[in-house]
Amino acid sequence: MKVFRNSKVVLILMLAVLLLALGTSNVFAGKSAPKQKNIILATTTSTQDTGLLDVLIPIFEKKTGYFVKTIAVGSGQAMKMGEKGEADVMLVHSPDAEKKFVEEGYGVNRRLVMHNDFIIVGPGNDPAKIKGVKSSAEAMKMIAQSESLFLSRGDNSGTHAKEKALWKKAEITPAGQKWYQETGLGMGQTLNVAAEKKGYTLADRGTYLALKKNLGLDILVEGDAALLNIYHVIEVNSAKWPKANAPGAKAFAEFVVSKKTQAIIKTFGVDKYGSPLFFPDAGKKVEDLGK
Numbered sequence: 001m002k003v004f005r006n007s008k009v010v011l012i013l014m015l016a017v018l019l020l021a022l023g024t025s026n027v028f029a030g031k032s033a034p035k036q037k038n039i040i041l042a043t044t045t046s047t048q049d050t051g052l053l054d055v056l057i058p059i060f061e062k063k064t065g066y067f068v069k070t071i072a073v074g075s076g077q078a079m080k081m082g083e084k085g086e087a088d089v090m091l092v093h094s095p096d097a098e099k100k101f102v103e104e105g106y107g108v109n110r111r112l113v114m115h116n117d118f119i120i121v122g123p124g125n126d127p128a129k130i131k132g133v134k135s136s137a138e139a140m141k142m143i144a145q146s147e148s149l150f151l152s153r154g155d156n157s158g159t160h161a162k163e164k165a166l167w168k169k170a171e172i173t174p175a176g177q178k179w180y181q182e183t184g185l186g187m188g189q190t191l192n193v194a195a196e197k198k199g200y201t202l203a204d205r206g207t208y209l210a211l212k213k214n215l216g217l218d219i220l221v222e223g224d225a226a227l228l229n230i231y232h233v234i235e236v237n238s239a240k241w242p243k244a245n246a247p248g249a250k251a252f253a254e255f256v257v258s259k260k261t262q263a264i265i266k267t268f269g270v271d272k273y274g275s276p277l278f279f280p281d282a283g284k285k286v287e288d289l290g291k
Contacts, residue, residue, distance in 0.1 A: 039248035041070045042078035042087035044158060045186030047231075050206040050277050052268055059264075060255045066248050072186065074157025082106050082234070085241035089249035091256065093204075093231045094158035095286075107234040113256050114265050114278040115230045115289050118162055120221035121191070121208060122148075122200035130200075136224040137169035144172045147179040149199030153190050154182025158229070163202045166226065191215055204229050206277035209269065228289060231278070233257065257282035 047053050048070065057068050071081065075094035079101045081087040091113065092098060101107045120130065120139055128148040130139040143150050152174075153160045167174055174180040181199075183190045187207040194201040195215040208219070221227075233253045238246035255261055262280035269277035281289060 036245045036248060037065065037067050039066050039068050039089060039245050039252055040081075040087045041068050041089055041091065041252065042081045043070060043072055043091040044075050044078065044093055044231075045072045045188060046093070046159075046204045046207045047091055048072035049186065049188035050210045050269070052206075052265070052278065055264065055268060056256070056261060059261075060252060063255070064251050066251060068252070074153065074155040074160060074186070076156030076158075076161070079106070082236045085236065085244060088236055088245040089252050090234045090236070091231060092158060092234065093229055094161045095230055095232070097158075097161065098232055098234060102234065105240055106237055108237045109250070109253060110232050110234045111253060111257050112281045112284060112286060113231045113233050114262075114280050114282075115228060116205045116278050117222065118159065118202055118227040118229050119205050119208060119219045120200060121194070121203055121215075121217040122220050123198040124216070124218050126218075126220060128200065131218075131220045133221055134224060136221055136226050137166050139221045140166045141170040141172055143200055144170070144174060144177070144179075147177075149197055150174065150180050151190055151194040151197065151199045151201040152180065152182045153187065153201075154184050155186070157187075159187060159202060159204060162227075162229070166202070169226070191217065206269070209273045209275070209277055212273075230281075230286060230289065 053070055057070065061067060075092040076097060078087065078090045078092050079097055082090055082101065083106050098110060102110050120136060128143045128146040130142050133139040133142065152163055183193050185193065187203060188211055190201055191203055191208060191211055195217050233256050235249040235253055236244045238244045262282050265278050265280040266276060269275065
């Protein structure tokens with residue numbers, strides 16, 4: 001009986017030590033389990049198609065204990081989700097729409113994360129003869145004048161917004177023209193359609209490089225300042241949407257602008273494509289980008 005009582009005491013002591021050790025490990029890790037573990041990230045198809053999120057999100061989840069549900073859509077759709085309180089945080093690339101989103105009180109703490117650039121790609125035989133043209137708007141005008149097939153995402157994404165701005169600058173209204181087709185798809189899928197139909201499209205460089213091997217499309221126009229592609233992280237305003245996971249959104253936003261994450265972004269893609277797919281910009285001013 002005494003032996004049984006002693007073994008029971010030892011077992012209780014061992015459990016107590018184990019529980020204390022687990023509690024202490026959380027203290028030393030500088031974190032406790034978040035109350036609301038799930039975060040909804042509304043982001044662009046380019047961050048998904050390039051594989052960047054496949055690298056960053058597991059690191060964030062391991063570091064913080066949050067679980068990220070990623071919804072990759074166009075920037076416009078991502079912000080619509082934010083307006084309805086259907087997302088907690090957004091990583092998007094449509095500056096004018098982003099500013100409006102924040103001004104109308106839907107988002108807070110808009111922070112610069114990174115940039116790459118847009119490019120105009122098309123078939124190697126280049127029927128519109130735009131290769132090497134310095135002005136992207138002029139290249140768009142040449143595509144229209146030659147009635148060469150152009151594939152638009154047509155999805156109110158950041159890429160679609162940039163494309164519309166270029167048509168406006170070129171003084172061209174492409175909607176309804178036989179040579180102009182809207183896919184309603186993300187960047188990777190639109191590139192695949194352009195490749196299949198041997199047409200032109202506007203793409204972000206990162207997604208193009210990630211898929212280049214299987215496309216058979218060439219970069220024909222690049223380097224124009226008007227083609228800069230800038231990404232910001234925005235937290236959904238919890239004052240407007242109390243059910244939003246504000247602590248989780250803040251944790252994710254601070255993670256993507258942190259020095260360690262920015263260092264990962266800086267080298268992402270170099271080993272596989274010979275150049276980075278994005279350039280880290282946290283702490284910089286937009287007007288200084290591309291200089």
